[in-house]
Amino acid sequence: MISIKSLEELFLIKRSSHLVSKMLGMIALEIFPGRDTLYLDKLAEEFIRDHGAIPAFIGLYDFPNTLCISTNEQVVHGIPSHKPLYEGDIVSIDCGAIINGYYGDVAYTFKVGDVDTSTKRLLEATKSSLYIGISSCKKGNYIGDIGNKIQNYIEKKGYGIVRELVGHGIGKKIHEEPLVPNYGCKGQGEELVEGMALAIEPMVNQGSNRVKFHKDGLTVSTIDKQLSAHFEHNIALINERTVLLSTYQYIYDSLGIKSKEEEPFIF
Numbered sequence: 001m002i003s004i005k006s007l008e009e010l011f012l013i014k015r016s017s018h019l020v021s022k023m024l025g026m027i028a029l030e031i032f033p034g035r036d037t038l039y040l041d042k043l044a045e046e047f048i049r050d051h052g053a054i055p056a057f058i059g060l061y062d063f064p065n066t067l068c069i070s071t072n073e074q075v076v077h078g079i080p081s082h083k084p085l086y087e088g089d090i091v092s093i094d095c096g097a098i099i100n101g102y103y104g105d106v107a108y109t110f111k112v113g114d115v116d117t118s119t120k121r122l123l124e125a126t127k128s129s130l131y132i133g134i135s136s137c138k139k140g141n142y143i144g145d146i147g148n149k150i151q152n153y154i155e156k157k158g159y160g161i162v163r164e165l166v167g168h169g170i171g172k173k174i175h176e177e178p179l180v181p182n183y184g185c186k187g188q189g190e191e192l193v194e195g196m197a198l199a200i201e202p203m204v205n206q207g208s209n210r211v212k213f214h215k216d217g218l219t220v221s222t223i224d225k226q227l228s229a230h231f232e233h234n235i236a237l238i239n240e241r242t243v244l245l246s247t248y249q250y251i252y253d254s255l256g257i258k259s260k261e262e263e264p265f266i267f
Helices: 007-028 037-050 117-135 143-156 249-255
Strands: 067-071 074-076 090-099 102-111 167-169 176-180 197-200 203-205 211-213 220-222 228-230 233-238 241-244
Touching (some): 007 090, 007 102, 007 233, 007 249, 037 067, 037 090, 074 090, 074 203, 074 228, 090 117, 090 228, 102 228, 102 233, 117 143, 117 197, 117 203, 117 228, 117 233, 143 176, 176 197
Antiparallel strands (some): 067 074, 067 090, 074 220, 090 102, 167 176, 167 197, 203 228, 211 220, 233 241
16 A cells, blocks of 8 residues: 655655765765775764664665665675775665654665776666656656656666666655556556655666576676666655655765756755
């Protein structure tokens, strides 16, 4: 059953989402060649707890850490380790936090040092597809409209859109109804209505859309070992507008990036 939120509840989700966003801004300065991902995980847990929140991923589906850290061909749910990052890697960092019983869930794929042109194009296309999906989150549209726009954009770029993993509703649970696939048909699925809160998160592969589930029961990677990128925002429908509950602005401030991509969706 889909949970329709009050304005007060949406502000609580925004608070949790912004805390995760702030944490990602802090982590952005710690991502460089030689840094091991377990250290990043430790920093993230300390940051979240120091701000009076609970890391949402620890123990979720038996996940052992605060951050899902997925490098290169890993799509999602990578487990932090002492293995260092290398120049030219990309690393998706996905994190959740709970404040006052409400969840935030945000992801961003970072470059490690300098990356090649084809990798930059993958990251740019994946992030662009996120905002294309968000732009389709309009009252009176349908869940299928979101995935249809993302899929068409990504496949025209020659990339594979992952089908086994999807976005979702968010609120008092991190994964609520409805499921939000990154592919689909216009006019299909649940109708979008005022008060919905959703996590939109395209996962895009440089090659095939097929993925492999690892024996650890958590990590997912591309079947052909080509790169994968992942970006995630939390959004809501408020006063007939689509608004962001999360932000990448803290990341951009840390990295010196200028962007106006969020302006149409500022809450």
